[in-house]
Amino acid sequence: MNKWTLILLLLTIFFSHVCAYKILVAFAYPGKSHSILGEGYVRHLLDAGHEVTYLTAIPYKKSHPNLRQIVAEGVIDKFEFSKSLDFQKVISNEVDLKDMYTMYRTMMIIANRSITHENLQNFLLDTNERFDLVVSEWLYHHMFSGFAAIYNCPYVWSSSMEPHPIVLSLIDEVGNPAYFPDHMSPVSPPFTFSERIGELWNVLYLYRVIWSLKDFEQQTYLDSFGPAAAKRGITLPPLEEVKYNASMILGNSHISSGEAQRLPINYVPIAGYHIQDEVPPLPENLQKVLDSAPHGVIYFSMGTMMKSSTMPMELKRDFLKIFSQLKQTVIWKLEEELTDIPKNVHMVQWAPQPSILAHPNCKLFVTHGGLLSTTETLHYGVPIIGIPLFADQFINVLRGVRKGFALQVDLGYDTPAKLKVAIDEILSNPKYAKKVKELSYIYHRRENKPGKTLVHWIEHVIETNGAPHLRSPALHVPLYQKLFLDLLALILLAVIVVVRMAKILIGSLTKTEVKKKRS
Ligand SMILES: *[C@@H]1O[C@H](CO)[C@@H](O)[C@H](O)[C@H]1NC(C)=O
Numbered sequence: 001m002n003k004w005t006l007i008l009l010l011l012t013i014f015f016s017h018v019c020a021y022k023i024l025v026a027f028a029y030p031g032k033s034h035s036i037l038g039e040g041y042v043r044h045l046l047d048a049g050h051e052v053t054y055l056t057a058i059p060y061k062k063s064h065p066n067l068r069q070i071v072a073e074g075v076i077d078k079f080e081f082s083k084s085l086d087f088q089k090v091i092s093n094e095v096d097l098k099d100m101y102t103m104y105r106t107m108m109i110i111a112n113r114s115i116t117h118e119n120l121q122n123f124l125l126d127t128n129e130r131f132d133l134v135v136s137e138w139l140y141h142h143m144f145s146g147f148a149a150i151y152n153c154p155y156v157w158s159s160s161m162e163p164h165p166i167v168l169s170l171i172d173e174v175g176n177p178a179y180f181p182d183h184m185s186p187v188s189p190p191f192t193f194s195e196r197i198g199e200l201w202n203v204l205y206l207y208r209v210i211w212s213l214k215d216f217e218q219q220t221y222l223d224s225f226g227p228a229a230a231k232r233g234i235t236l237p238p239l240e241e242v243k244y245n246a247s248m249i250l251g252n253s254h255i256s257s258g259e260a261q262r263l264p265i266n267y268v269p270i271a272g273y274h275i276q277d278e279v280p281p282l283p284e285n286l287q288k289v290l291d292s293a294p295h296g297v298i299y300f301s302m303g304t305m306m307k308s309s310t311m312p313m314e315l316k317r318d319f320l321k322i323f324s325q326l327k328q329t330v331i332w333k334l335e336e337e338l339t340d341i342p343k344n345v346h347m348v349q350w351a352p353q354p355s356i357l358a359h360p361n362c363k364l365f366v367t368h369g370g371l372l373s374t375t376e377t378l379h380y381g382v383p384i385i386g387i388p389l390f391a392d393q394f395i396n397v398l399r400g401v402r403k404g405f406a407l408q409v410d411l412g413y414d415t416p417a418k419l420k421v422a423i424d425e426i427l428s429n430p431k432y433a434k435k436v437k438e439l440s441y442i443y444h445r446r447e448n449k450p451g452k453t454l455v456h457w458i459e460h461v462i463e464t465n466g467a468p469h470l471r472s473p474a475l476h477v478p479l480y481q482k483l484f485l486d487l488l489a490l491i492l493l494a495v496i497v498v499v500r501m502a503k504i505l506i507g508s509l510t511k512t513e514v515k516k517k518r519s
Pocket residue numbers: 149152153154155237241242245465466
């Protein structure tokens with residue numbers, strides 16, 4: 001090593017030390033897909049040399065000298081909500097996973113359970129902890145903005161979905177329902193008259209839900225963060241203020257899968273950041289299955305939220321029956337052993353999804369249409385058949401259908417038969433594969449890789465003390481001012497006054513006329 005290399009090395013160490021920030025990544029929702037998104041932040045921030053504290057329900061498997069994990073496990077075991085994630089119940093319409101009041105309230109309760117978990121409270125009660133920034137996941141509640149209040153530092157929302165009116169109201173204003181669909185609405189602009197009224201009604205309904213849960217959420221927030229605030233001797237600012245104080249939203253969205261919506265400057269789309277640059281190698285057996293399928297492979301996975309044990313056996317048998325009629329090989333991810341498997345079906349309990357989709361022999365992905373799955377299909381350019389189950393899966397699949405790289409099949413006892421028709425269509429007509437390749441090109445052609453964008457904006461927020469220059473003035477303008485209702489009132493008033501005065505004037509003029517005539 002010569003003198004210059006040594007100096008360079010010392011300089012690098014010096015600067016990397018100076019620029020290492022302490023970042024808290026708060027992603028405590030106990031769901032696999034949410035922890036994959038949380039891990040994306042952890043991985044990119046560690047790679048950029050920062051010190052990361054990760055609040056999670058599912059620990060990150062790789063250890064790193066700059067990573068500390070605070071794990072809140074077991075918060076939804078034996079919880080009503082986890083029981084409603086059930087194929088049987090969804091098919092028979094026993095649970096309504098679209099009811100937003102229940103969704104918002106349930107998510108608040110789960111967040112409270114995570115934050116009041118012993119491990120998290122011990123961590124929060126340690127008054128020596130300091131952070132430069134918090135990344136808080138928004139998931140129908142605003143509880144995780146409380147961390148920024150405790151550590152008196154800026155924070156960034158992470159939104160796991162396409163941008164939608166309610167999440168944008170946190171940094172700018174609620175999107176116009178005339179052309180901006182909610183994340184739960186399976187509609188896509190241009191809207192028909194009734195769709196437009198439906199979207200307006202939906203936004204008003206959501207406002208009512210949020211309003212009616214306001215006190216409950218504030219109480220939950222006090223239960224969660226009150227003790228830590230008291231120990232630090234600070235008064236906790238009201239949640240109604242803290243939740244609107246984010247520096248920006250980093251959204252798990254991208255134009256290739258979403259809509260060309262107008263977005264505030266501090267909403268930055270970073271979909272795909274959870275995918276690693278290098279495709280992890282496949283396990284040997286799967287590599288063999290994928291390499292040796294002369295007609296290609298169909299990959300079938302319904303995600304991780306709904307346990308496959310809740311899928312009726314009749315349905316599983318029917319799936320196997322239609323798969324046996326295909327010439328393609330089917331890789332089916334199911335957390336369960338089945339008997340009498342057809343020769344061309346390969347069952348796995350766990351699947352390295354990105355590595356399977358990345359294989360050139362993977363021709364089709366049959367999915368529930370979660371946003372991670374639809375993002376991965378665009379990343380690797382594989383067409384899909386979506387069988388949506390809940391939440392944003394309906395709109396994700398609908399967008400895929402409208403964009404032309406997907407077909408939709410609804411969940412029910414007749415799903416297997418309909419799936420067979422859809423598989424035949426998508427594999428015999430090359431337009432779906434062509435479309436997904438086009439969108440994949442749009443997806444990849446960005447100025448920067450999403451992970452780099454993520455790190456850039458987080459550092460930017462820290463270095464500019466919460467990036468006040470990015471905040472939208474719309475956030476603090478009341479609706480009546482946006483709609484110029486005050487001006488309208490003024491004009492109405494002026495018209496009334498003028499009309500009144502004219503009447504009085506005409507009245508007195510005619511009176512004098514009459515008087516003149518009489519005299
Ligand atoms: C809002 O955030 C800024 C820093 O980003 C902080 O100084 C301020 O105290 C916060 N206000 C509230 C009400 O949390």
